[in-house]
Amino acid sequence: MADLNTPSDVYPGVNVLLFGASGTGKTFSIKTLVDAGLEVFALFLEPGLESLIGAYADNDKPIPENLHWHYIQPRTLGFSQLQSAADSIGKFDLSGLAKMKDMNRGKNNPIIDLYGVLNDFPDQRTGKTFGPVDSWGNGRVLVIDSLSALSRMLFEMVIGTKPVKDMADWGIVQQALMSLLHKLTSGCRCHFVLIAHVEREQDQITGGTKLMLSAPGKAITAQIPQPFSDVIYTIRENANFYWDTANSQADVKTRNLPIQSKLPADFGPIIKKWENRKKLAEGG
Numbered sequence: 534m535a536d537l538n539t540p541s542d543v544y545p546g547v548n549v550l551l552f553g554a555s556g557t558g559k560t561f562s563i564k565t566l567v568d569a570g571l572e573v574f575a576l577f578l579e580p581g582l583e584s585l586i587g588a589y590a591d592n593d594k595p596i597p598e599n600l601h602w603h604y605i606q607p608r609t610l611g612f613s614q615l616q617s618a619a620d621s622i623g624k625f626d627l628s629g630l631a632k633m634k635d636m637n638r639g640k641n642n643p644i645i646d647l648y649g650v651l652n653d654f655p656d657q658r659t660g661k662t663f664g665p666v667d668s669w670g671n672g673r674v675l676v677i678d679s680l681s682a683l684s685r686m687l688f689e690m691v692i693g694t695k696p697v698k699d700m701a702d703w704g705i706v707q708q709a710l711m712s713l714l715h716k717l718t719s720g721c722r723c724h725f726v727l728i729a730h731v732e733r734e735q736d737q738i739t740g741g742t743k744l745m746l747s748a749p750g751k752a753i754t755a756q757i758p759q760p761f762s763d764v765i766y767t768i769r770e771n772a773n774f775y776w777d778t779a780n781s782q783a784d785v786k787t788r789n790l791p792i793q794s795k796l797p798a799d800f801g802p803i804i805k806k807w808e809n810r811k812k813l814a815e816g817g
Contacts, residue, residue: 543722544671544722544811544814544815545671545722546671546674546721546722546723546724546725546807547724547725547762547763547788547789547803547804547807548717548718548724548725548726548727548760548761548762548763549724549725549726549727549761549762549763549764549765549800549803550726550727550729550746550757550758550761550763550764550765551726551727551728551729551765551767551776552680552728552729552730552731552746552747552764552765552766552767552783553730553731553766553767553768554730554731554767555730556769557767557768557769557774558767558769558774558798559678559679559728559767560581560584560585560678560728561584561585561588561774561798562767562774562798562799562800563575563585563676563726564585564588564589565798565799565800565801566674566676566724566726566800566804567597567599567600568801569800569801569804569805570599570804571599571672571673571674571724571804572599572601572672572673572674573599573600573601573673573674573676574601574602574603574654574656574663574666574673574674574675574676575600575601575602575603575676575678576602576603576605576647576650576651576654576675576676576677576678577602577603577604577605577678578605578607578643578647578677578678578679578682578683578686579607579678579679579681579682581678581679582602582604585600585602596658600658601654601656601658601659601663602656602657602658603650603654603655603656603657604657605643605646605647605650607643607682607685608643608689610694614694617694618694618696621633621696622696627697630695630696630697631695631697631698631699632699633695633696633697634695635692635693635694635695638689638690638691638692638693638694638695642686642689642690643686643689644686644687644689644690647683647686651665651666652665652666653665654666666717666721666723667716667720667721667722669721669722669723670722670723671722671723671724671811672723673723673724674723674724674725674726675717675721675723675724675725675726676725676726676727676728677717677725677726677727677728678728679727679728679729679730680727680728680729680730680746680747680748680757681729681730681747683710683713684706684710684748684749687706687709687710687749688702688706688749690706690709691705691706691709703749703750703752706749706750707749707750707752707753710749710753710757711753711756711757714727714757714760715760718760718761719760724804724807726800727761729746729747729748730747731744731745731746731747731766731783732744732745732746732747733745741782742782743782743783744766744780744782744783745783745784746758746784755784758784758786761786762787762788762789763778763786763787763788763789763790763803764784764785764786764787765777765778765785765787765790766778766780766783766785767798768795770795774798775794775795775796775797775798776790776796776797776798776799777793777794777795777796778790778791778792778793778794778796779792779793779794780794789802789803789806789807790802790803790806
């Protein structure tokens, strides 16, 4: 049997999209990937690391050796930049604002940091690097938290501090996002988990509420889930976290879990089912 962490392993890993409101255990569930025996690499693009560490520290448990992370701190505008943007908004109409160019948009760009991490993952816990993500086998899993923060990074790449986005800006960001997701879901052999937020929208036909993936534009909302084997909605009831694969208000799907509304928030069954399929594919 091939080493699960080597590029000789050609059987693809699972691709899972978790989306839900804040506080529904999305980041906390990373712990169950660790418990499943995988080598976990969590890439945080927004605050969330403390939630994962708290799952161990709050129970007086050490950080497992198979858990690695890297945090790219979000960029924030300085007060002088905020002042300049406010001044521009007061002087120009929407058309003029959309045509503005930020000559400094390529400087200190966080998306460059993200691509660098994916090209040679630097673990901030140990100080070690683990090579390009597309060289990993499926004994490893990459987790990106979150889609919203990733989208903000891409907008910073395209428009910098320009206060208004035009249609071309949206199109460039959407194309860049789909290219990256295509690489991570189809061009890598490791498992991949993307964590995303949710938006509530009224259905114009039924008048009910639709639970929509928070994404950079409605045009791309339906495209993002396509390469994922499992799209799971996360919920919380009191102090308990659950996964929902049967919610009629959300675009959920599953290949590796039952279709139910209150599943345990646990990656273990997904990995177990994947392992059984891999064994059959290898003639085991």
